[in-house]
Amino acid sequence: MNPNKSNEKEARLHARLTAEAAVDRPEFSERLHRRIMQSVSAAPRPPAPAPARRRVALGFGLAGLAASAALVLGVWLARGVDQDSTAEQPSPPRLTRDVAVEPSPEPALDPRDVPEASPAVATPPDADRVAALVDTTFTGSQWAYLDHDIRLMAGMVLDHIPFEFPEADAP
Amino acid sequence: MxxxxxxxxxxxxxxxxxxxxxxxxxxxxxxxxxxxxxxxxxxxxxxxxxxxxxxxxxxxxxxxxxxxxxxxxxxxxxxxxxxxxxxxxxxRPAGEAPLPDAVEGHDPSPPQVASERERHARLWQVAARSLSEPEYSVVWLHYVEGMATAEIGRVVGRSRVAVKTMLFRSRRKLMEALDELEQDDRRGRRPPLAAPPTHKAATGGRAELPGGVEP
Missing domain, CATH: 1.10.1740.10 (RNA polymerase sigma factor, region 2, helix turn helix motif)
Structure with a gap:
């Protein structure tokens, strides 16, 4: 539809509806006004509205509490899982000496009779041993400070949630 | 003012x-x-x-x-x-089921076929017969009270999108009726302007009743 035509029709509709509504617009009724003010005057004075900074809905406060509790619980559970997984980690490989299989001076035997040589186990150098030790130590303790931080954060959140709510008002 | x-x-x-x-x-x-x-x-x-x-x-x-x-x-x-x-x-009489409210996305009951008498009826009467109660209220608050869609949404308990949709559908119906009324006016068939029946009178006292929540 042509936008101009659409606007014109809208204008006609608006004019018609407002004109018709104006025909029976009620006059101000002093009698009704007295009735209203009498009933209002007889009603108890409403309480003052709560200050803006304390105007926190009960639901918001409870939601914050629930979120904090869930956070702390999640961290606590994660610590428990992590400690279990840390305990199950294999310890660093034992140090063994590799045993070189010296060729036997005996005459060559059938290769199928020769027992298999034990697999060579390399001795990790000292640097690698230290690195493995550091890794396990760090893995076991990496949650310690995070747990501390979470406790601090939860405390800060809880301190900011007001526990004084406005009085319940009966409608 | x-x-x-x-x-x-x-x-x-x-x-x-x-x-x-x-x-x-x-x-x-x-x-x-x-x-x-x-x-x-x-x-x-x-x-x-x-x-x-x-x-x-x-x-x-x-x-x-x-x-x-x-x-x-x-x-x-x-x-x-x-x-x-x-x-x-x-x-509402006991046992009478309420009319379904105008659900967003669904058209209300189709408007009645315009009889000779309805073509002479005023536009608010046409609105009362062809619009659901929330739609009627939306149209009233928009055109008579000049409320913005957000404010209308607060009054009737609908989103702004729902209010715009209801307004769009209502305008479409009313514009068709407006064309007919204006044609009748030009032909001189328009009856004397009397106080229009309200939505309640037009629907026989069967206004839709979405759940009302006390403030």
Whole structure:
């Protein structure tokens, strides 16, 4: 539809509806006004509205509490899982000496009779041993400070949630 | 309408919250007419004045809950509409199922076939017959009260998108009826302009009743 035509029709509709509504617009009724003010005057004075900074809905406060509790619980559970997984980690490989299989001076035997040589186990150098030790130590303790931080954060959140709510008002 | 020097409705409401009864009385003077006019559209017959009184009383008792996030008139009309819906529910004969509300995305019941008499009817009467109660209220609040869609949404308990949709559909129906009425006017068939029946009268007292929530 042509936008101009659409606007014109809208204008006609608006004019018609407002004109018709104006025909029976009620006059101000002093009698009704007295009735209203009498009933209002007889009603108890409403309480003052709560200050803006304390105007926190009960639901918001409870939601914050629930979120904090869930956070702390999640961290606590994660610590428990992590400690279990840390305990199950294999310890660093034992140090063994590799045993070189010296060729036997005996005459060559059938290769199928020769027992298999034990697999060579390399001795990790000292640097690698230290690195493995550091890794396990760090893995076991990496949650310690995070747990501390979470406790601090939860405390800060809880301190900011007001526990004084406005009085319940009966409608 | 208040002049530029007089306080706004919202300022009067703040003063009333602080205990100024004169400010609340001024609000009653300003909004009594528009509120009664609105309630007459959907209230049970002869109950508009009583509902207006209840609305102002309820507003006074809950004045501390008005936080200024909407216009005071919007807040007042919200209370009034909910009281009106509750009154309609009480007035409905026992056992009669309520008409389905206009659900978003679904067209209400199709408009009645325009009879010769309806073509001569006024546009608000056509609206009363062809629109659901929420749609009628939306159209009224938009065209008569000049409310914005967000404010209308607060009164009728719908989102802004839903209000725009209802307004769009209602306009389409009313524009068709407007064309017919204007044709009749040009042909000189228009009857004398009388007070139009309200939505309640047009629907025989069977207004849709979505759940009303007390403020």
């Amino acid at each position: 208040p002049s530029s020097a007089s306080p706004t409705d919202e300022e009067l409401a703040r003063r009333a919250q602080a205990g100024c009864m004169a400010s609340f009385e001024e609000l009653v003077r300003r909004l009594q007419g528009p509120l009664v006019h609105f309630l007459r559209q959907t209230a049970p017959p002869d109950e508009a004045d009583d509902l207006a009184q209840d609305t102002f009383l309820r507003a006074y008792e809950n004045l501390h809950r008005y936080n200024g996030s909407s216009r005071f008139g919007t807040w007042l009309f919200t209370i009034g509409r909910r009281l009106c819906l509750n009154a309609n529910r009480r007035a």
